[in-house]
Structures are given as C-alpha cells and as structure tokens.
Amino acid sequence: xxxEVVAIGTELLLGEIVDTNSSWIGQQLALGGIANYFQVKxxxxxxxxxxxLRDALERSDAVxxxxxxGPTQDDITRAAIAEVMxxxxxxxxxxxxxxxxxxxxxxxxxxxxxLLQADVPVGAVTIPQQPGTAPGLMAPVGDKVIYAVxxxxxxxxxxxxxxxxxxxxxxxxxxSVIRSRTLKTWGQSESxxxxxxxxxxxxxxxxxxxTLAFNASGVEGLKVRITASAADDAAAEAMxxxxxAVIRTILGDLIFGADDDTMESIVVEALAAQGWSLAMxxxxxxxxxxxxxxxxxxxxxxxxxxxxxxxDDGGGDVSEAGAQALAERVAQDFGADVAIASVGVGGPGxxxxxxxxxxxxxxxxxxxxxxxxxxxPGDRLRIRGYATISLMNMFRRSLPSVR
Amino acid sequence: xxxEVVAIGTELLLGEIVDTNSSWIGQQLALGGIANYFQVKxxxxxxxxxxxLRDALERSDAVxxxxxxGPTQDDITRAAIAEVMxxxxxxxxxxxxxxxxxxxxxxxxxxxxxLLQADVPVGAVTIPQQPGTAPGLMAPVGDKVIYAVxxxxxxxxxxxxxxxxxxxxxxxxxxSVIRSRTLKTWGQSESxxxxxxxxxxxxxxxxxxxTLAFNASGVEGLKVRITASAADDAAAEAMxxxxxAVIRTILGDLIFGADDDTMESIVVEALAAQGWSLAMxxxxxxxxxxxxxxxxxxxxxxxxxxxxxxxDDGGGDVSEAGAQALAERVAQDFGADVAIASVGVGGPGxxxxxxxxxxxxxxxxxxxxxxxxxxxPGDRLRIRGYATISLMNMFRRSLPSVR
Numbered sequence: 001x002x003x004e005v006v007a008i009g010t011e012l013l014l015g016e017i018v019d020t021n022s023s024w025i026g027q028q029l030a031l032g033g034i035a036n037y038f039q040v041k042x043x044x045x046x047x048x049x050x051x052x053l054r055d056a057l058e059r060s061d062a063v064x065x066x067x068x069x070g071p072t073q074d075d076i077t078r079a080a081i082a083e084v085m086x087x088x089x090x091x092x093x094x095x096x097x098x099x100x101x102x103x104x105x106x107x108x109x110x111x112x113x114x115l116l117q118a119d120v121p122v123g124a125v126t127i128p129q130q131p132g133t134a135p136g137l138m139a140p141v142g143d144k145v146i147y148a149v150x151x152x153x154x155x156x157x158x159x160x161x162x163x164x165x166x167x168x169x170x171x172x173x174x175x176s177v178i179r180s181r182t183l184k185t186w187g188q189s190e191s192x193x194x195x196x197x198x199x200x201x202x203x204x205x206x207x208x209x210x211t212l213a214f215n216a217s218g219v220e221g222l223k224v225r226i227t228a229s230a231a232d233d234a235a236a237e238a239m240x241x242x243x244x245a246v247i248r249t250i251l252g253d254l255i256f257g258a259d260d261d262t263m264e265s266i267v268v269e270a271l272a273a274q275g276w277s278l279a280m281x282x283x284x285x286x287x288x289x290x291x292x293x294x295x296x297x298x299x300x301x302x303x304x305x306x307x308x309x310x311x312d313d314g315g316g317d318v319s320e321a322g323a324q325a326l327a328e329r330v331a332q333d334f335g336a337d338v339a340i341a342s343v344g345v346g347g348p349g350x351x352x353x354x355x356x357x358x359x360x361x362x363x364x365x366x367x368x369x370x371x372x373x374x375x376x377p378g379d380r381l382r383i384r385g386y387a388t389i390s391l392m393n394m395f396r397r398s399l400p401s402v403r
Numbered sequence: 404x405x406x407e408v409v410a411i412g413t414e415l416l417l418g419e420i421v422d423t424n425s426s427w428i429g430q431q432l433a434l435g436g437i438a439n440y441f442q443v444k445x446x447x448x449x450x451x452x453x454x455x456l457r458d459a460l461e462r463s464d465a466v467x468x469x470x471x472x473g474p475t476q477d478d479i480t481r482a483a484i485a486e487v488m489x490x491x492x493x494x495x496x497x498x499x500x501x502x503x504x505x506x507x508x509x510x511x512x513x514x515x516x517x518l519l520q521a522d523v524p525v526g527a528v529t530i531p532q533q534p535g536t537a538p539g540l541m542a543p544v545g546d547k548v549i550y551a552v553x554x555x556x557x558x559x560x561x562x563x564x565x566x567x568x569x570x571x572x573x574x575x576x577x578x579s580v581i582r583s584r585t586l587k588t589w590g591q592s593e594s595x596x597x598x599x600x601x602x603x604x605x606x607x608x609x610x611x612x613x614t615l616a617f618n619a620s621g622v623e624g625l626k627v628r629i630t631a632s633a634a635d636d637a638a639a640e641a642m643x644x645x646x647x648a649v650i651r652t653i654l655g656d657l658i659f660g661a662d663d664d665t666m667e668s669i670v671v672e673a674l675a676a677q678g679w680s681l682a683m684x685x686x687x688x689x690x691x692x693x694x695x696x697x698x699x700x701x702x703x704x705x706x707x708x709x710x711x712x713x714x715d716d717g718g719g720d721v722s723e724a725g726a727q728a729l730a731e732r733v734a735q736d737f738g739a740d741v742a743i744a745s746v747g748v749g750g751p752g753x754x755x756x757x758x759x760x761x762x763x764x765x766x767x768x769x770x771x772x773x774x775x776x777x778x779x780p781g782d783r784l785r786i787r788g789y790a791t792i793s794l795m796n797m798f799r800r801s802l803p804s805v806r
Binding site for chain 2: 013017030042043048052059287288291294304384
C-alpha cells in the first residue's frame with residue numbers, strides 16, 4: 001500500500017506557512033506500515049490540483065489531500081476531487097444541519113458561505129470524526145482512494161490518526177500495529193551511544209523487531225527511538241517496555257526521559273516527588289534556566305525564586321566556591337529547600353586563568369552542597385544555551401530519579 | 404518563467420525533518436518574480452528521483468533540487484541528474500583540489516568518499532558560490548535547466564540567493580528587482596490595522612506598486628509587508644523607504660521595528676542609546692522577559708540583574724503600587740538606572756477582587772515611575788507569554804525611540 005500526501009495552498013508555495021502537516025502525516029504513515037514515496041505542495045488552482053491528484057493516483061494506491069476544505073472561494077479541494085472522480089457535487093443535508101447547529105449553539109450568526117463545506121462529490125462519504133466545521137471526505141476513484149482532510153492541524157490529526165491510517169491499514173491487510181517510544185539521552189555522542197549499544201543493535205538486526213534508530217536534537221541531546229511491530233496494541237506496548245528496560249540497563253542515567261518529557265519537566269517532577277522547593281541564581285545563563293523550568297505546567301508548586309545577575313561572576317568569585325556561596329544565598333533569600341547556582345565566563349574577556357566557556361555550578365540540597373565545573377563551546381549565545389541544558393542535566397542527576 | 408522546487412531526502416518523507424528549505428526558496432522565487440506552482444518531496448531513491456525531475460521539467464521551465472549532494476551513499480542527486488540529462492558523471496579535478504584543500508587547511512583527514520562530491524554530470528557546470536564542500540550544479544536539459552543545491556540551509560541560501568534566482572531572472576528577461584520590507588506592529592488587530600490603512604491600501608491598489616500585505620505572528624503581533632518592484636536595487640529601496648514613511652505616519656508607534664528587529668532587540672537598543680542600565684522584577688512572567696532580553700547580543704552591556712519570584716505577588720501587594728515598590732527595590736539592589744517590574748494573578752485563585760490574567764506593571768526611569776494595568780487572556784502559560792510581550796511593548800513605548 002503506497003500513499004501519497006498532497007498539501008493544498010498557495011501560501012505554502014509562497015513560504016508564508018511552513019507545511020508541517022505533511023511531515024506529521026509522513027510520520028503516521030511510517031508508523032502505520034504504509035509506504036509514502038512522494039509529498040507534493042500545490043496552490044489553490046483547480047487545473048493544477050486536478051493534475052496533481054491524477055498523477056498521485058497513477059503512482060500510488062491512495063492520496064491524502066490536506067487543506068482547501070474551508071468555506072472561502074480559495075477552498076476548491078471538493079471541486080477538484082469531484083472532477084477527478086468525474087462526478088458532480090451535491091449538498092449533504094446532514095452536514096448542513098451539523099454546521100448550522102454548531103453556529104447556533106455558540107450563539108453566532110452563520111455566514112452563508114459556510115454551507116459550501118456541505119458540498120460533497122457524489123459517491124464520496126464523510127469521515128466520521130468531525131472536530132471542526134469542515135468535514136473530511138473519503139472519495140473512491142476506481143480501486144484507489146482519496147482522503148481529504150482540513151489543513152487545521154488539530155482537525156487533520158484527529159481524522160488522519162483515528163480514521164485515515166486505520167482505513168489504509170485495513171485496505172493493506174495490515175493486521176499488525178506499529179508503535180514507537182523515544183528515549184531521550186544527554187551527555188554522550190551519537191558514536192558513543194552506538195558503541196555502548198553495539199551488541200544489542202547486532203542482536204536486534206538478527207531478530208528484526210523491534211528496531212532502534214538515533215536522532216540528534218542539537219543541544220538537547222540524542223534520542224533513541226524504539227519501534228515495535230506486533231499483533232495488537234498490548235503486545236506492541238509490552239515489546240516496547242521490554243526493550244526500554246534493556247536499553248535503560250545499558251545507558252543508565254544517560255537517559256533523562258521518554259517521549260514528551262523535557263529536561264525541565266523531569267527536574268520539576270523530581271522536585272515535586274521529593275516535596276522540595278527550588279531557588280536559582282543565574283549569571284551566564286541569563287534567565288534561560290528559570291524561564292525553562294517555570295514554563296513547566298506544575299512549576300509554580302516548586303519554584304520559589306531566582307536571581308539573575310548581569311555580571312557573569314554573580315557579584316562574587318568565578319569559581320566553584322563562588323557558585324556555592326550564591327546557592328546558599330538564594331536558598332536563604334527565597335526560603336527554598338534546594339538551590340542551583342552558576343557563575344562563569346561568557347566572554348569577551350573574563351578573570352585571568354579562566355577560559356571563556358567555563359561554568360561553575362553548585363547544587364545545594366538538604367543533605368549538603370555539591371559543586372562542579374563544565375566547559376562549554378561557542379560564543380556567548382551558544383554558551384548560554386549549552387550551559388543551561390548541561391546544568392539542568394547535572395541537577396537532574398543529583399536528584400532522586402523519578403523514572 | 405515557471406520554476407519547480409524538489410526537496411530530496413527520505414527523512415523528509417518520514418517527518419524526521421520538516422522541509423523549511425522549500426518554503427524559503429518559494430519566498431525567494433516570489434520576490435524574484437518567478438512563478439512556482441509545485442513543490443515536491445521525494446526520498447533517496449534513484450528511479451523516483453529521476454521520474455520526479457522529468458515530471459517537473461515537463462510542466463515547468465526550471466527545477467531547483469535541494470539536497471542529496473553530500474558524500475554518502477544516500478546522496479544520489481548527481482546520478483539522477485546525469486540520467487535525466489542522458490550523460491555520464493565525470494570527476495571535476497578543480498573540485499577535488501578544493502575539497503582536499505578544505506580538509507588539509509583544517510588539519511583534518513579527508514575520508515575518501517568526500518571526492519564523490521566532485522563527480523559532475525557531463526555538460527553541467529558548478530555554481531560559483533561554494534560555502535561548503537558540496538558544490539552546487541547548474542545542469543541544462545534542452546532549453547530548460549536544473550539547479551542542484553545542498554540541503555544545508557546556510558549553503559543553500561547563499562547559492563539560491565546569489566546565483567539561482569538572479570540566473571532565473573536573467574533567463575526570464577526580468578530586469579526589474581523586487582524588494583520587500585516588513586514593519587512589525589504590536590497592539591492592534593488585523594481588522595484594526597486594515598481600517599487605519601484603508602485609504603492608503605485603496606491608493607496602492609490603483610497604483611499597483613508597491614503592495615502591502617498583512618501577516619499575523621501570534622502573540623508577537625502583526626507584520627505589514629511592503630513589496631516594491633523597480634528598475635534596480637536603489638530605486639526599489641527608495642520606494643520602500645518612501646512607503647515605510649507613509650505607513651509610519653499612519654500607524655505611529657504601533658510599529659516597534661522592521662525586518663530582523665524583535666521587541667527585545669529594540670528595547671536593548673533603546674536602553675543602550677540612552678546609556679541606561681536595566682534591572683527587572685518578574686513574577687507571573689517566570690523569567691521569560693529576562694531570558695528574552697538577555698538573549699539579545701548586546702544585552703550584557705545594559706543588563707544589571709533580575710529577580711524572579713515564585714509567587715505571583717512578588718512578595719508584596721498585587722497592585723500597581725506593589726509593582727512600583729518592586730521596581731524601586733530591584734533598581735536599588737542591582738544598581739540600575741531603569742527598572743521594570745510586574746506582579747499579577749496567574750491563577751488558579753488569587754487575591755480577592757483581582758481577576759486571573761490581571762498584570763500590574765511599573766517602569767522606573769530616572770525621571771520618575773509610571774505604572775499601568777493590563778488584562779491578558781488564557782491559562783497560566785498563555786498569560787505568561789502574552790504578559791511578557793505586552794509588558795516589553797509598554798516598556799518600549801516609555802523609552803525614547805531609536806527609529
């Protein structure tokens with residue numbers, strides 16, 4: 001089963017909007033075991049849209065068309081599909097009733113053009129999931145099929161995830177499910193991780209399922225993605241859990257989280273689990289650590305306060321002892337159980353004998369204070385970003401693990 | 404002149420990387436007056452790449468292929484172009500010498516496969532700009548042309564901007580240049596701006612050049628893009644400057660900057676112009692304002708320090724007077740000329756009689772302290788982002804303008 005993705009919209013060609021929908025759909029198709037060889041962007045032009053759909057149906061078994069289903073004159077996907085199907089459009093009274101009801105229940109007047117969204121190519125059916133006003137369509141063309149979904153990401157994701165991919169799998173006779181889990185690591189290079197995991201990767205290459213893949217995410221570390229294929233959800237999840245346990249045994253606390261976890265969400269979670277409150281003193285990191293940690297939804301239950309100094313030395317010694325003094329001070333000032341402090345040299349210039357990019361860290365816990373020194377590369381802005389994630393990771397490792 | 408964009412890479416189809424290159428190229432083509440009707444993503448597969456290039460050449464006059472020019476086995480764009488041209492590949496000794504020199508000048512050993520990048524389809528020429536190891540190619544196919552550029556954004560942008568678009572314009576006989584400037588506004592809705600500019604938009608519609616377009620950028624405000632077409636760079640820039648002056652007269656200080664300016668870069672620039680130092684007290688904004696302002700390259704010349712409190716009240720009254728007291732305190736603590744402070748209610752809960760989303764602001768300047776109250780919508784995270792930009796904008800308006 002080969003499925004093509006077509007994204008509709010002149011604004012995509014003009015670069016006013018980046019087409020992230022197709023990327024997301026591509027991910028879902030891969031996870032669903034459906035091949036995807038082409039993704040095409042085409043503008044709001046009837047002839048070119050029709051030609052694109054015909055080309056796509058020639059080389060693929062199915063097409064997902066994303067966008068152009070709204071109520072304006074630009075929204076011509078319905079008419080293009082009708083022409084490809086060689087049929088007319090007819091107004092679907094069920095959709096008319098639903099759209100009318102949506103507007104009246106919100107107490108809003110319905111512009112008449114909204115009913116254009118109820119025009120359906122004869123022979124096409126609507127997709128059951130309808131999170132917005134624009135209905136999704138499934139349109140048979142011979143033994144092939146076009147799925148039309150709205151360009152609004154939230155609506156598109158519900159329709160593709162809950163209807164389109166399962167329908168494609170059923171057509172393809174795919175009874176297995178594919179699931180993946182991403183383990184997030186920090187502190188090791190890609191080749192370092194590959195070396196640590198070499199024996200396991202060899203074993204998995206022989207077995208063929210699950211599989212492992214690495215993905216870099218810049219200063220945020222490296223991801224290890226486990227992908228498992230199994231007869232059903234429960235079996236796939238069990239396989240992921242088993243493999244995760246194996247990988248965790250090998251990589252230990254290089255792994256800071258999984259899937260939607262971030263370094264900051266893990267730190268906040270670990271603090272909340274201990275019932276500890278937090279204060280911070282930042283210098284070289286310029287408030288980035290405070291901003292990231294307080295952006296976690298539960299942060300205000302643990303965060304007591306931060307001081308961000310304009311000078312890289314935080315007003316004291318550029319040393320581990322200087323960082324320790326700052327940590328003690330902000331713990332006291334803000335009345336926090338735990339405090340983290342950093343001083344460093346962001347350049348240009350700095351105290352004699354200390355290289356640019358040197359950052360000193362202190363973590364004060366109820367049980368005592370630890371200090372450390374890290375060297376981070378780059379100019380001031382790179383040092384700032386790299387120091388922030390690096391210090392959060394050291395802090396995380398000092399806290400009792402939540403995973 | 405119609406030009407198509409083809410992005411190469413299986414990782415694009417799998418959604419591991421979002422294809423932002425094509426969006427950028429689309430923008431440049433539009434600015435250059437070159438039509439672009441299709442953008443296609445195809446994986447690292449020889450047959451499908453060849454078929455895509457042939458299809459593209461059938462319906463367009465030119466094709467920009469982005470990616471697949473590196474030194475690995477996946478990088479098969481050169482071979483695909485050779486097949487479309489119906490020629491072989493030959494090693495270009497000039498490129499061999501350049502790549503060898505690049506490695507030796509950096510003291511690095513050159514992996515042998517790097518020389519694959521010197522293989523050029525017979526009849527193709529290299530693009531003069533070569534910012535990386537992978538050379539760009541211009542390959543004639545009959546009276547049409549394929550341009551191949553690397554997928555590395557920095558290298559791609561130099562080649563497309565400096566060579567491909569000018570070459571396309573020359574082929575199209577476009578002697579005029581198109582330039583644009585973006586004015587960034589904050590504090591007015593799209594319909595509000597449209598109303599203020601209605602008379603001018605009508606005038607420009609009659610004249611036809613320059614043109615205006617609006618673009619929303621969420622919480623960061625609205626952009627007004629001026630696009631001018633003229634005989635040469637100087638004339639286009641003069642037209643942009645004239646139109647900018649007209650728009651600035653109408654919109655006044657709703658406009659906070661242009662092009663690459665950000666709210667924070669403008670604030671830092673205005674402070675530096677006055678020679679004033681800055682302290683901040685944050686509560687509800689959680690360090691976001693400090694993080695944004697200190698991320699500006701010159702920030703450390705003006706920034707003295709920030710205090711971020713865990714409680715939304717900053718330890719005092721949730722009122723304009725409370726914000727004023729905090730501003731005075733941090734100005735003194737950090738020895739700063741200017742201080743900005745906010746307190747507010749992020750919810751859930753809060754002091755009686757003050758709605759969630761209410762933020763009180765104080766700006767302390769050498770000449771005195773101003774206070775204000777704003778109401779911002781949404782949950783805690785939305786309030787945080789909206790309050791931050793809203794407060795930075797109020798602070799900007801209190802400073803002597805730099806534009």
